[in-house]
Amino acid sequence: MSLLEETKRLLRRYRIFPKKRLSQHFTVDSTIFQLMAEYAALVRDDVVLDIGAGFGFLTRFLAQRCRMVVAVELDSKVAAALRVLLKDLPNVVVVEGDVLNVPLPPFNKVVAVPPYGISSHLIQWLFRKPLQCVVLVLQKEFAQKLAAPIGSENYSWLTVLTYYYFDVELLDEVPRHAFYPPPEVDSTIVLLKPKNPRPFRVNNEEMFKRFVQTLFTQRNRKLKNAVQVFVKKGFTRKSIQTDVSIPFQDKRVRELAPEDFGALANVFSS
Known part of the structure; x- marks a missing residue:
């Protein structure tokens, strides 16, 4: 039985109707699992987080290759089915809830096909996790934002x-028919590897984040004008003379390199 047929059977059996608001699209192409496992370079000691585990097809595949899988599923009916379907696997822990808020055991890798709707929040949540690598299937357009060239249309605060x-690698494209029900867009397998050490120094990471996000609301304005928005929002108590203190002031926000944003954020947090 194909994964598509099995998915349809399980949906009928458990009387589950995929919810668009939860971005529920069940993966029905097992070749994706093999690719993801290879990119994650799984070893027997790994503890892997699977986000949006669905009926556990990927979870089962991972469990055969690592020490433990933490399978997180938000939908209560799907989570109940997942516990039954994976009860023969002692190295799988099923967690029901929102991955961004629910308590989780320690894990060192993430291999998942998460709901599209949480992509931005999920990436930010992963920033400070002590990880070896992350392999995700993400909406293609969103994935391109993660590695967009400076100044391009997709270049953003994210x-x-x-x-x-x-470090970001955009790998294989995943067609929409690899899911059921199929989404309206294609996807991309993305590999994220934490940078240690960081590529440049930031005095205050929270200030850096706010600074970048605020400036990108003015992405087409020159820095000397856009930076006033950050000051007016009260994110800094420092009074800055733009004609003296700020480098790159005649560049537009979208033209600034990540290192430039770091240097500027340090001016405001020093």
């Missing part, structure tokens, strides 16, 4: 922050 924390 590009800058991701560059600071991770």
Whole structure:
């Protein structure tokens, strides 16, 4: 029985209707699992986090290759089915809840096909986790934002922050028919590897994040004008003379490299 047929059977059996608001699209192409496991370079001692585990097809595949899998599922009906379907696997822990808020045991790798709707929050949540690597299937357009060239249409605050924390590789494209029900967009397998040490020094990471996010609300303005928005929002008590203190002031926000944002954030936090 194909994964598509098995998914449809399980949906009928457990009377589950995929919820669009939860971005529920069940993976029905097992070749994706093999690729993800290879990119994660799994070894027997790994503890892997699977986010949006669904009916556990990927979870089962991972459990055969590592010490433990933590399978997180938000939908209560799907989570109940997951516990039954994976009860023969002693090295799988099923956690029901929102991965961003629920308590989790320690893990060193993430291999998952998470709901599209949480992608941005998930990437930020992963920034400060002590990880060896992350392999995710993400919406193609979103994935391109993580590694967008400076000044491009997709270059954003998330590009800058991701560059600071991770090396990003965009790998195989995943067609929409690899899921049921199929989403309206194609996807990409993304590999994230934490940068240790970080590529540049930041005095205050929270200030850096706020600074970058605020400036990108003015992405087409020159820095000397856009930076006033940050000051007016009260994120800094420092009074800055833009004609003297700020480098790159005649560049537009979208033209600044991640290192430039780091240097500027340090001016405000020093």
